[in-house]
Amino acid sequence: xxxxxxxxxxxxxxxxxxxxxxxxxxxxxxxxxxxxxxxxxxxxxxxxxxxxxxxxxxxxxxxxxxxxxxxxxxxxxxxxxxxxxxxxxxxxxxxxxxxxxxxxxxxxxxxxxxxxxxxxxxxxxxxxxxxxxxxxxxxxxxxxxxxxxxxxxxxxxxxxxxxxxxxxxxxxxxxxxxxxxxxxxxxxxxxxxxxxxxxxxxxxxxxxxxxxxxxxxxxxxxxxxxxxxxxxxxxxxxxxxxxxxxxxxxxxxxxxxxxxxxxxxxxxxxxxxxxxxxxxxxxxxxxxxxxxxxxxxxxxxxxxxxxxxxxxxxxxxxxxxxxxxxxxxxxxxxxxxxxxxxxxxxxxxxxxxxxxxxxxxxxxxxxxxxxxxxxxxxxxxxxxxxxxxxxxxxxxxxxxxxxxxxxxxxxxxxxxxxxxxxxxxxxxxxxxxxxxxxxxxxxxxxxxxxxxxxxxxxxxxxxxxxxxxxxxxxxxxxxxxxxxxxxxxxxxxxxxxxxxxxxxxxxxxxxxxxxxxxxxxxxxxxxxxxxxxxx
Numbered sequence: 001x002x003x004x005x006x007x008x009x010x011x012x013x014x015x016x017x018x019x020x021x022x023x024x025x026x027x028x029x030x031x032x033x034x035x036x037x038x039x040x041x042x043x044x045x046x047x048x049x050x051x052x053x054x055x056x057x058x059x060x061x062x063x064x065x066x067x068x069x070x071x072x073x074x075x076x077x078x079x080x081x082x083x084x085x086x087x088x089x090x091x092x093x094x095x096x097x098x099x100x101x102x103x104x105x106x107x108x109x110x111x112x113x114x115x116x117x118x119x120x121x122x123x124x125x126x127x128x129x130x131x132x133x134x135x136x137x138x139x140x141x142x143x144x145x146x147x148x149x150x151x152x153x154x155x156x157x158x159x160x161x162x163x164x165x166x167x168x169x170x171x172x173x174x175x176x177x178x179x180x181x182x183x184x185x186x187x188x189x190x191x192x193x194x195x196x197x198x199x200x201x202x203x204x205x206x207x208x209x210x211x212x213x214x215x216x217x218x219x220x221x222x223x224x225x226x227x228x229x230x231x232x233x234x235x236x237x238x239x240x241x242x243x244x245x246x247x248x249x250x251x252x253x254x255x256x257x258x259x260x261x262x263x264x265x266x267x268x269x270x271x272x273x274x275x276x277x278x279x280x281x282x283x284x285x286x287x288x289x290x291x292x293x294x295x296x297x298x299x300x301x302x303x304x305x306x307x308x309x310x311x312x313x314x315x316x317x318x319x320x321x322x323x324x325x326x327x328x329x330x331x332x333x334x335x336x337x338x339x340x341x342x343x344x345x346x347x348x349x350x351x352x353x354x355x356x357x358x359x360x361x362x363x364x365x366x367x368x369x370x371x372x373x374x375x376x377x378x379x380x381x382x383x384x385x386x387x388x389x390x391x392x393x394x395x396x397x398x399x400x401x402x403x404x405x406x407x408x409x410x411x412x413x414x415x416x417x418x419x420x421x422x423x424x425x426x427x428x429x430x431x432x433x434x435x436x437x438x439x440x441x442x443x444x445x446x447x448x449x450x451x452x453x454x455x456x457x458x459x460x461x462x463x464x465x466x467x468x469x470x471x472x473x474x475x476x477x478x479x480x481x482x483x484x485x486x487x488x489x490x491x492x493x494x495x496x497x498x499x500x501x502x503x504x505x506x507x508x509x510x511x512x513x514x515x516x517x518x519x520x521x522x523x524x525x526x527x528x529x530x531x532x533x534x535x
Contacts, residue, residue: 001057001081001082001085003060003067003074003077003078003081004077004081007060007065007066007067007078008065008066008067009057009058009059009060009065009066009067009078009082010033010057010058010063010064010065011033011055011056011057011058012033012034012036012044012055012056013053013054013055013089014044014045014047014048014053014054014055014056015048015053015054015091016048016049016051016052016053017049019091020091021091021092021093022051022052022053022091022092022093023051023052023053023092023093023095023096023097023120023291023295023296024052024053024054024055024086024087024089024092024093024095024096024097025047025052025053025054025055025096025097025098025099025291026055026057026082026083026086026096026097026098026099027044027054027055027056027057027098027099027100027104028057028059028075028078028079028082028098028100028104028107028108028111029056029057029058029059029062029100029103029104029107030058030059030062030063030069030103030154031062031063031103031157032058032062032063032157033056033057033058033063034056036056037100037101037104039264039265040101040125040264040265040266040281040283041099041100041101041283041284042284044056046284047284047288050288051296052291052295053086053089053091053092055082055086055089057082059074059075059078059107060074060078061158061161062157062161069154069158071154071197072106072110072131072214075106075107075110075111076110076111076113076114077114079107079108079110079111079114080111080114080116082111083096083098083111083116083118083119084116084117084118086118087118093295094118095118095120095295095296096116096118096119096120096295097119097120097121097122097123097290097291097294097295098111098112098119098122098123099122099123099125099287099291100123100124100125101124101125101126101127101228101264102125102126102127102235102263105124105125105126105127106124106127106128106216108122108123108124108127109122109124109127109129109216109218109242110216112216112218112221112223113216113217113218113221115220115221115223119223120223120224120294120295121223121224121225121226121290121291121293121294121295122223122224122225122226123225123226123227123228123287123290123291124225124226124227124228124242125227125228125229125239125283126228126229126230126233126235126236126238126239126263127235127238127239127242128234128235128237128238129215129216129238129239129241129242130211130215130238130241131211131214131215132204132207132211132214133207133237133238133241134235134237134238134241135234135235135238136201136211137205137207138237138379138449138450138451138490139449139450139451139452139463139464140205140451140452140453141429141450141451141452141490141491142201142202142205142452142490142491142501143234143379143489143490144179144487144488144489144490144491144501145178145179145374145379145380145381145488145489145490146234146379146381146489147198147201148178148179148198148501149175149178149381151191151195151197151198152171152174152175152178152191152195153175154194154195155167155171155190155191155193155194155195155198156168156171156172156175156194158194158195159171159190159193159194162194164190164194166186167186167190167193167194170184170186170187170190171187171190171191171194174187178488179487179488202500202501218242218245218246219249221246221250222249222250222251222252223250223252224252224253224254224290224294225242225243225246225250225252225254225255226255226257226286226287226290227239227242227243227246227254227255227256227257228256228257228258228259228283229256229257229258229259230258230259230260230261230262230263230266231258231259231260231261231311231313231378231447231466231467231468231469232260232261232262232270232271232376232377232378232383232384232385232466233261233262233263233378233383234263234378234379234383235263236258236378236466236467237466239256239258240324240467243256244324247307247323253303253307254307255290255302255307255308255309256307256308256309256310256324257282257283257286257308257309257310258309258310258311258467258469259279259281259282259311260275260279260311260313261279262378262382262383262384263383265281266281266283267279267280267281268280270383270384270385271376271382271383271384271385271386271444272376272384272385272386272387272444273384273385273444275311275313275316276316278311278316278317278318279311279316289301289302290302305320306320306321306322307322307323308320308321308322308323308324309321310412310469311469312410312469312470312471312533313385313446313468313469313470313471314436314470314471314472314473315471315533319469319533324413325412325413325528325530327413327414327528328528328529328530329416329526329527329528329529330351330526330527330529331351331353331354331524331525331526331527332349332350332351332402332478332480332524332525332527333349333350333351333352333353333354333357333517333518333522333523333524334347334348334349334354334400334419334480334515334517334523334524334525335347335348335349335350335352335357335360335400335517335518336348336360336362336398336400336517337360338360338361338362338363339362340362340398340399340400341362341363341364341365341395341396341397341398342395344389344392344393344399344401345401346399347362347398347399347400347401348400348401348402348403349400349401349402349478349479349480349525350402354517354518354519354521354522354523354524355519355520355522357517357518357519358518358519359516359517359518359519359520359521360516360517360518361514361515361516361517362398362514362515362517363512363513363514363515364396364397364398364482364483364484364512364513364514364515365395365396365510365511365512365513366396366428366483366484366485366510366511366512366513367396367510368492368494368505368508368509368510369505370396371484371485371487371492372391372394372396372397372431372483372484372485372486372487373391373486373487373488374486374487374488374489374490375388375391375445376388376445377433377445377447377448377466377486377489378447378448378466379448379450379486379489379490380486380488380489385444385445385446386444386445387442387443387444388433388435388443388444388445388481389441389442389443391481392435392443392479392481394483396483396484396485397481397482397483398481398482398483398515399479399480399481399482400479400480400481400482400525401437401477401478401479401480402477402478402479403477404439404474404475404476404477405472405473405474405475405476405477405478406474407474407532408471408472408473408474408532409471409472409478409529410469410470410471410472410529410530410531410532410533411434411446411468411469411470411471411472411527411528411529411530412468412469412470412528412529412530413467413468413469413528413530414464414465414466414467414528415434415447415449415464415465415468415525415526415527415528416462416463416464416465416525416526417432417449417462417463417465417480417482417524417525417526418460418461418462418463418522418523418524418525418526419460419461419463419482419515419523420460420461420515420516420517420521420522420523421461421513421514421515421516421523422455422513422514422516423453423455423511423512423513423514424495424509424510424511424512424513425455425495425496425509425511426454426455426495426496426497427452427453427454427455427493427494427495427496427497427498427499428453428455428484428493428495428511428513429450429451429452429453429484429485429486429490429493430450430451430453430461430463430482430483430484431448431449431450431482431483431484431485431486431490432448432449432450432463432465432480432481432482433445433447433448433480433481433482434446434447434448434465434468434478434479434480434525435478435479435480435481436470436472436476436477436478436479437476437477437478437479438476439475439476443479446468446470447465447466447467447468448465448466448486449463449464449465449466450463450486450489450490451463452493452499454497460522469530471532471533478527480525482515484511484513491503492508493511494507494508494509495508495509495510495511496509
């Protein structure tokens with residue numbers, strides 16, 4: 001096809017074996033159309049066998065499409081043109097749906113913004129809806145490992161397209177040894193040349209007008225959307241933000257499915273845990289039911305189901321809800337004898353009111369020579385729940401643990417950690433990780449949150465944790481771990497007032513943090529609880 005400004009975009013078109021008239025499923029992606037997101041979806045041939053014309057298109061400047069790739073900037077107009085072109089393909093019924101995850105999810109939102117008449121339903125999966133808050137930064141902290149890895153991948157492909165073999169080899173080798181701490185000068189030159197957006201991201205650490213230009217404008221959109229996310233996906237914040245907005249403004253149905261997955265793949269084994277056969281990827285068959293209803297007019301029974309389907313970790317089953325469970329918070333105070341950094345049995349989470357507890361404090365020291373490493377969670381690779389008792393045993397990690405549970409505990413939603421602390425440097429970061437402690441002492445993370453801070457004494461700090469849905473059985477315990485680094489998922493904070501994502505160790509300072517609790521310092525965990533599902 002040709003866009004309105006004459007740029008040729010290339011696509012592969014897959015058709016059902018039988019002659020006839022069929023709706024079109026469109027995916028627009030930047031990774032080479034032959035891949036067709038088969039890292040998580042069934043091949044397009046399978047979708048075609050379900051009675052659809054399937055179009056996998058290289059976006060502008062990627063694959064074999066003409067034009068220059070400029071991250072997201074052409075996807076609104078090109079998406080509109082592509083939907084209308086796909087609707088006129090031979091054998092098309094004129095009805096178009098879109099599917100895809102990550103960048104391919106964002107291209108759906110940009111196309112939907114223009115409200116092309118043939119577009120009848122979409123299925124955006126794992127989207128960073130607000131590029132600043134949901135993709136590039138988390139609570140002011142640059143998402144280093146994810147951003148750098150993706151930028152290197154896109155830069156290498158651009159260098160290959162332009163015949164720069166030297167730059168391609170440099171970038172390809174760098175991609176195998178992230179994070180890059182002592183990269184040669186020509187690496188950064190190649191990255192700057194072929195992925196300039198990465199340095200634009202670094203130069204805009206605050207949510208300014210630069211970021212607002214990337215926000216899909218969906219205020220007037222009323223379109224059926226099947227939202228798909230993962231508890232360990234880095235863009236879950238965007239999925240939930242999009243779902244909540246669409247649910248509040250749309251008459252059209254909005255469905256949300258969240259599995260126990262990272263960004264990819266979508267299956268039962270995530271991190272160090274196996275969530276069983278129920279965690280096998282149901283998305284392909286679900287999408288066919290979705291598009292059969294809205295593109296073919298078939299009653300698949302889908303709309304008789306509750307619109308939310310969440311995988312409950314621990315119970316390892318899918319649970320249906322009429323809406324996102326309202327937060328019923330339990331408050332657990334952080335208490336300690338001052339040794340929460342040296343003993344995993346010295347810090348406690350207790351349902352007592354913080355004001356009734358004596359004043360206490362714990363000291364945490366960050367050594368830039370040995371930052372706490374990333375280990376599972378939603379922001380590092382590999383993602384997921386991983387056995388982390390060796391990290392909780394470190395003296396640069398504070399741990400606070402409940403007594404063994406006497407009844408099942410169901411957590412559903414976004415936990416919040418409130419801390420009162422002071423630091424020895426103008427700037428510091430905090431990481432909070434909520435974990436399940438099993439009777440044998442093994443520890444598996446459930447969710448985490450990370451925040452970049454300036455030192456403002458006497459101001460309580462709130463760290464929102466990634467949403468989760470989990471059931472802990474009796475005899476297990478809940479643990480909150482706190483530290484000052486999670487590297488390389490996020491940059492190591494050197495203590496400077498304006499830290500960079502690629503700091504020199506020579507500028508790094510030792511950071512001493514004092515965490516206050518008890519009496520006037522309500523350091524506590526806000527734990528979102530839900531009723532235990534019926535057996």
